[in-house]
Amino acid sequence: MSSESHPATTSQPTGPQERSQRAAWVVAGNRTPFARSGGQYASASVQELFTAALEGLIARAGLAGERLGAVAGGAVLKQPRSFNLVRESVLGSALDPQTPGIDVQQACATGMETTSLIANKIRCGQIEAGIAGGVDSASDAPIVVGEGLRRVLLQLNRARSTADKLKALSKLRPGDLAPVAPGVNEPRTGLSMGEHQAITTAAWGLTRQAQDEIAEFSHHRLAEAWESGFFDDLVTPFRGVTRDTNLRPDTSMEKLGGLSPVFGTSLDTEPTMTAGNSTPLTDGASAVLIATQEWAAERGLPLLAEVLDFETAAVDFVDGHEGLLMAPAYAAPRLLARNGLTLQDIDLVEIHEAFAATVLAILAAWEDAEFCRDRLGLEQPVGAVDRRRLNVHGSSLAAGHPFAATGTRIVATLAKELKARAVAEDRPVTGLISVCAAGGQGAVALLRAYPGN
Amino acid sequence: MTEHHDTSPETGRQRIVLDTAPSLGGLYAKAAGSTLVRGASTGIRRALKGAPLPRPGKRSPGGPDLGLPPVELVASGLAVDAEGHEAFCRVVGARPRSSPSGRTEAFSGYLHAMAFPVAMALLTRDDFPLPTVGLVHLANTVEHAAPVFVGETLEAVVRAEDLRPHRAGAAFDVVVELRRPPADGDTAPGAPGTPWNRPVWTGRSVYLARGVDVGTAAESERPAFVPPVPTARWQLGSGTGREYAAVSGDVNPIHLSAASARALGMKGAIAHGMYTASRALAMLDAPAPLRWEVEFGAPLLLPASPAVAVERDGRGSDLHDGTVTVWDAKRKRPYAVLRLHR
Structure with missing residues (x-):
């Protein structure tokens, strides 16, 4: 059986032609407030965080006891015992325990990939509704044993005789006992994400002023969104935290300008990247509910935005041919072309602020005729983005960036904003999301809201 | 370690065959290891006791007519050991390549390390005119002519040549050639032109003996x-x-x-x-x-x-x-x- 047979879902089996044309809709979203790592969530596990995000969504959308087609989620920093993180979270939630869970991991694009996975299952007619999400906690990062101890333990495990076991143990050296924290550097280059971005920042000549402006806007816009109650139906408090703890509503160009550069200090160019225009390590979880129109209508849930399409790109950053975080610059033009759109057709653009410079570099690349011609194979530049259409409720510089949770944070935020604008302006409103990820990857998505329900 | 001598028909150098019977091939690494330690400590003794390390500007006792010994050291039975190769690759971050038949291609840097004890044996010989400890490794050129596989056993021939002036002293090359042993049906061992006679791996290491005067080096601008x-x-x-x-x-x-x-x-x-x-x-x-x-x-x-x-x-x-x-x-x-x- 390809579709669910829950008594509450009355949909008939559908033919392939019909199923391929079904639309997937974002109908609700929820997240925990994001907290800087080592703070209020320091003792919370990723499973606890993800369960909390699910529980808030279940309460908001009335999903208690409901059997969903699937819940897809994931974490970048995950302990081996959390291999079934999502299924375990489902079992700890109010969902019908017969709801399957899927663990997905694509670095910082995990939340984008889970959204794509659930939306595609719906569009293919495999499921009627599902939850996509992501979670991360740098506070709950796995600590592993060193390579020396690991080898000895594996050999010990294989040894049959006492002599073999003693032989294995005799190879142990005191230094082998030191624990190893997870590396944050790119495995193939040894450079941190910030150092990689610093090279891209220098290559595009991005100024400190421009980066600090992005950071200032992000904090001010996110603060305004919180003040206006925008997040009232998108966030559920967790562990006594009611707002994103990284948010600095009173930040200013003066304050940001006083910070010392932390990345790119050994390059020839003036270093410009500071703790203020880079995202901090953050803990948090987010989730969105995606469903067919019929499924949502049966439950009285709003069709916030249709998940139109996804595209993922990857760039060869290893030898420096392209910047580590530039893949979205390649993915978005492909996605737009496939859907017969241009950047000018997009009403709202969300570019994940891994660093302020990441946003600026992608924007600069799309305006650069040479880049668009040589790298993207386009006769015309992709074009400029009006800053009034960009990250209108702030982004990761202000909210923080729990790696796998960022994608679905943006999907939920954008879907709600698109719907509000579609209703207010009485026309379809389209949004583009761009999320860069480790390994030179980037995921982009198109969402569209309509005035009616 | 015992030696026996003859003269190489090709190079005219005195061939000094290190006494490692092929049947002991698997043990060669161990023997070479102790040779190396002994060699290194000889070098240290020489450096610490015999004479101070040569200093720039000071003419070494041998003067400009220092000569490198006209010998070549031959060691057969050098095994590309699986465990040693794996450990080496782990330390230098090399990804071993495996063929579909399950053979693992030996990493080029490991082959240098495998033959290095033979090179050390040459540098620490009593007739070698320059102190071993304190030599500066300037450059290396490797011609890795054919894949070598883990588990193979190779023969190494090592010689030192081309002693020449350098702006900071005297430079010379240590040349290591690795060959596969003759297989059944090969013609006379050592005959020029036989397939196994061509080295599968040739390394040329350039060393500098600081302050050793063998003449004036031509001025060269380093870019x-x-x-x-x-x-x-x-x-x-x-x-x-x-x-x-x-x-x-x-x-x-x-x-x-x-x-x-x-x-x-x-x-x-x-x-x-x-x-x-x-x-x-x-x-x-x-x-x-x-x-x-x-x-x-x-x-x-x-x-x-x-x-x-x-x-x-x-x-x-x-x-x-x-x-x-x-x-x-x-x-x-x-x-x-x-x-x-x-």
């Missing part, structure tokens, strides 16, 4: 170093030299600890040149046949986090030209530049 855009960085801990010594057998004290290095006049422990070269080569990750050359610059004082740039025109078997530059990002001085062609 100014222009750092490329970094694409990577290495994190080298203070134990890097000990880790490499454990898998290469090269226990030169200048690499092992700050204290032992200072005793020999260094500022602190420095990374082995062949560690740097092997790690750079591993980043290019290209299969044999290949040719690579490395030129060393400033000593890589440990611990360090050098900047690295990898430039290549393809990946794997599609790679034809590649360069890895390793440098000190703060002082903008090169540690090593490795170039690969295939």
Whole structure:
């Protein structure tokens, strides 16, 4: 059986032609407030965080006891015992325990990939509704044993005789006992994400002023969104935290300008990247509910935005041919072309602020005729983005960036904003999301809201 | 170690065959290891007791007519040991390549380390005119003519040649040739032109004996170093030299600890040149046949986090030209530049 047979879902089996044309809709979203790592969530596990995000969504959308087609989620920093993180979270939630869970991991694009996975299952007619999400906690990062101890333990495990076991143990050296924290550097280059971005920042000549402006806007816009109650139906408090703890509503160009550069200090160019225009390590979880129109209508849930399409790109950053975080610059033009759109057709653009410079570099690349011609194979530049259409409720510089949770944070935020604008302006409103990820990857998505329900 | 001598028909050099019966091939690494330690300690004794290390500007006792011994050392039964190869690759970050039949291609840097004890045996001979400890490794060229596989046993022939003036002393080359032993049906062993007679791997290491005067070097302008855009960085801990010594057998004290290095006049422990070269080569990750050359610059004082740039025109078997530059990002001085062609 390809579709669910829950008594509450009355949909008939559908033919392939019909199923391929079904639309997937974002109908609700929820997240925990994001907290800087080592703070209020320091003792919370990723499973606890993800369960909390699910529980808030279940309460908001009335999903208690409901059997969903699937819940897809994931974490970048995950302990081996959390291999079934999502299924375990489902079992700890109010969902019908017969709801399957899927663990997905694509670095910082995990939340984008889970959204794509659930939306595609719906569009293919495999499921009627599902939850996509992501979670991360740098506070709950796995600590592993060193390579020396690991080898000895594996050999010990294989040894049959006492002599073999003693032989294995005799190879142990005191230094082998030191624990190893997870590396944050790119495995193939040894450079941190910030150092990689610093090279891209220098290559595009991005100024400190421009980066600090992005950071200032992000904090001010996110603060305004919180003040206006925008997040009232998108966030559920967790562990006594009611707002994103990284948010600095009173930040200013003066304050940001006083910070010392932390990345790119050994390059020839003036270093410009500071703790203020880079995202901090953050803990948090987010989730969105995606469903067919019929499924949502049966439950009285709003069709916030249709998940139109996804595209993922990857760039060869290893030898420096392209910047580590530039893949979205390649993915978005492909996605737009496939859907017969241009950047000018997009009403709202969300570019994940891994660093302020990441946003600026992608924007600069799309305006650069040479880049668009040589790298993207386009006769015309992709074009400029009006800053009034960009990250209108702030982004990761202000909210923080729990790696796998960022994608679905943006999907939920954008879907709600698109719907509000579609209703207010009485026309379809389209949004583009761009999320860069480790390994030179980037995921982009198109969402569209309509005035009616 | 016993030796027996004859004269090479091809080179006219006296062949000194190190006494390692082929049946003891598997044990060669161990024997060579103790040779190495003995050789190294001889060198240290010579350096510490016999005479101070030559200093720049001081004419060494031998004068300009120092001669390299007209000998070649031959060692057969050098086994490409699976465990040793794996450990070496782990330390330098090389990804061993396995063929579908299950054979693992030996990493080019490991073959250098495998033959190194034979080279040390030559450098520490009583008739070798230059002190072993204190030699500066300037450059290396390797012609890796055919894939060598883990489990194979090779023969090494080592000679020193081309003693020449250098602006800081005297330079000379140590040439190591690795050959496959003759298979059944091969014609007379050693006959020129037989397939096994061609080396599968030839390494030429250029060493500098500081302050040794063998004449005046021609003035040569070294082009100014222009750092490329970094694409990577290495994190080298203070134990890097000990880790490499454990898998290469090269226990030169200048690499092992700050204290032992200072005793020999260094500022602190420095990374082995062949560690740097092997790690750079591993980043290019290209299969044999290949040719690579490395030129060393400033000593890589440990611990360090050098900047690295990898430039290549393809990946794997599609790679034809590649360069890895390793440098000190703060002082903008090169540690090593490795170039690969295939």
